Amino acid sequence: METTTAGNAQVRARQARERAVARVAAGQQKERSRESWQGEDAAIYCRVPHIKDKDQTSVDRQERICRDVVESLGLVARHVFIDPNRSVWQRDRKRPGWDALLKVAGNRGIRHIVVYHPDRLMRQPWDLEELLKISEEHGIILHGKASHRDLSDPDDRHYLRGEVAHACRSSDDTSRRLQDAMVDRARDGKPQTGARRYGYTKTGMEIVAEEAAIVRWMFESFLNGMTPHAISDDLNRRGIPTAQGKRWSIPTVLRLLDSRHVAGIRVFRGQEIGSGIWPAIIDPAMFREVQERRAFRSAATREQYEHRTFYLLRGLLWCTKCGARMSGRPDTGGRPVYVCTNFRPTDGSAKCYRRAGAASLESFIKDAAITLLERLDVTGAATTAMLTDDDKAAIEADQAELAELKAMWDTQEIKTHEYRAMRKKVQDRIDKRQAKTIIRPGVEVLDGMIGPDARKTWDAHEQAGNCERLNAVLRFLFAAIRLDESRAANGSFDYGRIHIEQNDL
Secondary structure (H helix, E strand, O other): OHHHHHHHHHHHHHHHHHHHHHHHHHHHHHHOOHHHHOOOEEEEEEEOOOOOOOOOOOHHHHHHHHHHHHHHHOOEEEEEEEEOOOOOOOOOOOOHHHHHHHHHHHHHOOOEEEEOOHHHHOOOHHHHHHHHHHHHHHOOEEEOOOOEEEOOOHHHHHHHHHHHHHHHHHHHHHHHHHHHHHHHHHHHOOOOOOOOOOOEOOOOOOEOHHHHHHHHHHHHHHHOOOOHHHHHHHHHHOOOOOOOOOOOOHHHHHHHHOOOHHHOEEEEOOEEEEEOOOOOOOOHHHHHHHHHHHHHHHHHHHHHHHOOOOOOOOOOEEEOOOOOEEEEEEOOOOOEEEEEHHHOOOOOOOOOOOEEEHHHHHHHHHHHHHHHHHOOOOOOOOOOEEOOHHHHHHHHHHHHHHHHHHHHHHOOOOOHHHHHHHHHHHHHHHHHHHOOOEEOOOHHHHOOOOOOOHHHHHHHHHHHOOHHHHHHHHHHHEEEEEEOOOOOOOOOOOHHHEEEEEOOO
16 A cells, blocks of 8 residues: 555656646747747847958948848847958957957847858857857857747757858868969969059059159169158158058058069068069169168167167156147257157147257256155055046046947937947047056155155166156156147247146155
8 A cells, every 4th residue: 555655656746747847848948939039138240241252241231131130030139249350260360249249148148149141150160169158058049131040959059060060161172272372373473462562553463654663763762861751751742642542651661662572573471482473673683782771770770779868758748739648759950859749640630839848848847856756755655547637527428428329329319330430439539538547656666766865866867877767756756747838939948838747645
């Protein structure tokens, strides 16, 4: 009798477990159903297509399509991640959008990821496995414009692994064909592919006569003693653009002077392998002479740099007119001066010509610092980052504006391209103000500098060339030094234009 009772209890217990398992399974099946997705958060991921992809759908159109998918599924797009890189094949390729997507999916449990096509999301096995690992905890569903894949479903995981493996194999085959083609081009003496080189057509095989004349002038001018800076200035003054239609700079001039292509020399994997089959603009002998002159000038410049003038107020001096830093440099007569860094703007803004003689300005600040050091009593202070109250308030206001813009975008009051443009403008303002942050050294920098012998100690450090130490002392004492417009007569220094902001000591 007791045996029969125990057996019945086991049967009832098993039946209860079966009913519980059925309820859980049904509940999980319901959770994976489309009806249960209504109102759930989703993340959109877009990537710039590779230049050789058959499908060249732009990022903006990808996002529009993904938003249509989100709307049709009853989801809410809370996050949009975009990677500007054109390839996801390379192992060392930086993908900030992908990394941010994984972080959000792992921390916040986003169940839905919407992409234009799965190969926009991942084309390497480790990408998929990384996402599957997160999905084990959160049950992620991957949506495309034509279908969706439940990453918790074994069949969908198997299909995705096969699809990614096929894409990876296709990438390997393409890479091998490209490498073989590069070897063949090198063997045939043909030029490397890529961006158009100055002086040649896109193929690199035909000379552009007008540009070739400029190339010869650049090489001859450099050999005659003209600096790369002077060459770029002359080209820009004459309105001559680079091969990409941009302004010349020192790096672009140096790259052309170092280009073996203009001398008809074929390079393969960093090594010269002989003459190419395209016409040369510069004689190889002239190219070698320029390289020797480049090496000589670089050595001479390094020696001059080691004995350069140290500008004591670097990192501390600001122009009150345009809010930019002021840096030290010699003027046309070789006299050290501080000039506003906005004297050569790259954003189209008006130039600022504010400047001040370094000797008089540094002498005034030195006297102010020594006077403070002679009566200072410091027991200790932590390293801090200093910003003015006005800058802090402006940054807080801009951050509030960013939050407001984000809220408007979330509710679709503004379109994505409008949001990006306005966000960039506000973020640029924040970055510009945060760049003013001055890292304040610790109190240890004042060791031996405080007391009645402060001037004698300061002069000893000057004679020993310890300018970095003196600059650190100034940054400990002062948050910023701001320079107004001079109102003194020519030849006189206006000390009233100097405003010193002292740190709390």
